[in-house]
Amino acid sequence: MLLRLSLFVWISVAMVVALLKAPLVPVLLETTRVLYFHIPCAWIAVVALGWSMLHSILYLVKRDLRHDDHAAAAAGLGLLFCIAATVTGALWAKAMWGAYWNWDPRETSIFFVLLLYTAYLALRSSIQEEEKRARLSAVYSVIAFVAVPFLVFVVPRMYDSLHPDPIINRRGKVDMDPMIVLCFNAMLVGFTGLYFWMQSLRVRVSRLERRAHAA
Amino acid sequence: MPASGSNSAVAVWTILRKECRSEWRTRYGLNAALLFALASLTAVSFAAGRLGDRSDVLAALLWIVLLFATLSSLSHAFVREVEGRTMLLLRLVASPTEIATGKLLFNVLFLAVVEVFAVPLFLVFTGAPPVRWGPFLAVLGLGTIALAASSTLIGAVIAQTRGRGALFAGVSLPVLLPVLAAAVSGTRQMWSAHPVAPSLRLLAAYAVALLAASLLLYDHLWED
Amino acid sequence: MDRNWIVLGVSLLVWGLLFLWLVRVEKRVKELERK
Numbered sequence: 323m324l325l326r327l328s329l330f331v332w333i334s335v336a337m338v339v340a341l342l343k344a345p346l347v348p349v350l351l352e353t354t355r356v357l358y359f360h361i362p363c364a365w366i367a368v369v370a371l372g373w374s375m376l377h378s379i380l381y382l383v384k385r386d387l388r389h390d391d392h393a394a395a396a397a398g399l400g401l402l403f404c405i406a407a408t409v410t411g412a413l414w415a416k417a418m419w420g421a422y423w424n425w426d427p428r429e430t431s432i433f434f435v436l437l438l439y440t441a442y443l444a445l446r447s448s449i450q451e452e453e454k455r456a457r458l459s460a461v462y463s464v465i466a467f468v469a470v471p472f473l474v475f476v477v478p479r480m481y482d483s484l485h486p487d488p489i490i491n492r493r494g495k496v497d498m499d500p501m502i503v504l505c506f507n508a509m510l511v512g513f514t515g516l517y518f519w520m521q522s523l524r525v526r527v528s529r530l531e532r533r534a535h536a537a
Numbered sequence: 538m539p540a541s542g543s544n545s546a547v548a549v550w551t552i553l554r555k556e557c558r559s560e561w562r563t564r565y566g567l568n569a570a571l572l573f574a575l576a577s578l579t580a581v582s583f584a585a586g587r588l589g590d591r592s593d594v595l596a597a598l599l600w601i602v603l604l605f606a607t608l609s610s611l612s613h614a615f616v617r618e619v620e621g622r623t624m625l626l627l628r629l630v631a632s633p634t635e636i637a638t639g640k641l642l643f644n645v646l647f648l649a650v651v652e653v654f655a656v657p658l659f660l661v662f663t664g665a666p667p668v669r670w671g672p673f674l675a676v677l678g679l680g681t682i683a684l685a686a687s688s689t690l691i692g693a694v695i696a697q698t699r700g701r702g703a704l705f706a707g708v709s710l711p712v713l714l715p716v717l718a719a720a721v722s723g724t725r726q727m728w729s730a731h732p733v734a735p736s737l738r739l740l741a742a743y744a745v746a747l748l749a750a751s752l753l754l755y756d757h758l759w760e761d
Numbered sequence: 762m763d764r765n766w767i768v769l770g771v772s773l774l775v776w777g778l779l780f781l782w783l784v785r786v787e788k789r790v791k792e793l794e795r796k
């Protein structure tokens with residue numbers, strides 16, 4: 323319980339300091355506030371993806387259903403954080419550059435990750451048998467693992483060569499005030515803690531469900 | 538089943554011949570695919586109009602038509618086996634990898650036949666600018682192999698689920714996106730007299746990565 | 762400055778509610794695990 327409470331305090335303090343004390347980033351101005359939420363969400367979406375894929379591979383190797391529990395739980399949570407990241411990102415884009423969507427490389431990457439999450443979950447929902455579901459979704463996870471470097475690093479950057487009308491939205495290299503960096507990192511750590519807490523809860527629930535079904 | 542080099546090749550060749558023969562017997566799949574390709578390229582080229590000067594748009598439209606062709610026809614590769622319950626028989630004769638390789642080669646061939654029919658028609662209907670055949674065939678070739686590699690793999694996964702066409706499309710799209718992007722890019726480069734090598738490299742890298750993953754994964758796909 | 766307080770207030774509220782909900786879920790899970 324102490325751990326949970328400290329997580330609560332940690333994130334609350336980070337939020338308070340970030341919003342009240344930390345200065346605004348030069349280019350971003352008023353929209354600075356979003357980065358304390360938007361980027362941690364995107365970060366967690368990626369962490370969850372990695373966690374899910376890792377456990378998918380572990381499942382294929384060890385055939386222990388607990389790994390499948392982790393993979394599925396991570397995918398569900400990852401989807402939530404990914405949607406949050408995409409939506410906050412779109413709102414930020416609208417405030418900054420006037421359009422919700424620009425196929426900016428980072429927007430494109432997070433959207434592709436969203437597609438992967440939804441495909442994975444759709445696949446899972448189409449299979450009833452536990453073992454088959456675990457195995458097939460793990461296989462898909464590995465396929466996705468191959469596609470991810472292309473989807474996140476290569477393809478989004480191709481948009482400019484595909485569409486030669488540049489929209490000036492490069493996030494310039496800004497000298498971040500140390501207070502901003504501190505709050506930002508604190509939020510990253512806090513979100514990570516939050517994620518793993520939610521992850522463990524979901525896995526415990528899956529285990530309980532399995533126990534109930536077996537009984 | 539001892540899988541020495543030549544044994545494997547024979548197994549793959551046998552499976553390829555078997556696929557060709559069973560497809561040729563009814564020609565249902567091929568007919569449907571050709572008809573669908575005709576329908577989609579007609580819809581696209583009619584709606585878009587003569588785009589002789591917009592080769593960038595043409596490149597995108599061409600590959601969307603080919604993507605549709607892939608999504609509609611390649612999901613069936615393994616479904617036939619699962620539904621006809623011939624999968625067990627096949628497994629007695631060949632390893633999962635050999636079966637998959639045979640089907641992959643068949644899918645490449647299948648797509649090639651559809652393209653021989655659809656691509657010239659597309660070029661004519663849209664009044665496309667003259668094509669640099671060397672680069673164009675290279676992009677088409679590698680793009681087709683990459684499309685087939687992705688679809689065969691995903692098809693093998695989907696065949697064992699209850700979902701079919703729509704699920705296959707939704708699940709394969711993220712995996713097909715890099716192919717689409719690279720192929721469209723390459724086709725544009727072909728038309729705008731730029732070198733297509735970067736796109737070809739991308740297509741090849743992706744296809745190789747997927748094929749390497751397939752080798753590891755097919756054994757996990759069919760248990761029992 | 763005003764808008765800042767609103768954003769802070771909403772964020773803390775949302776975070777507080779989420780936290781309380783997660784604690785409740787965990788309590789329930791612990792109960793069921795003990796059975």
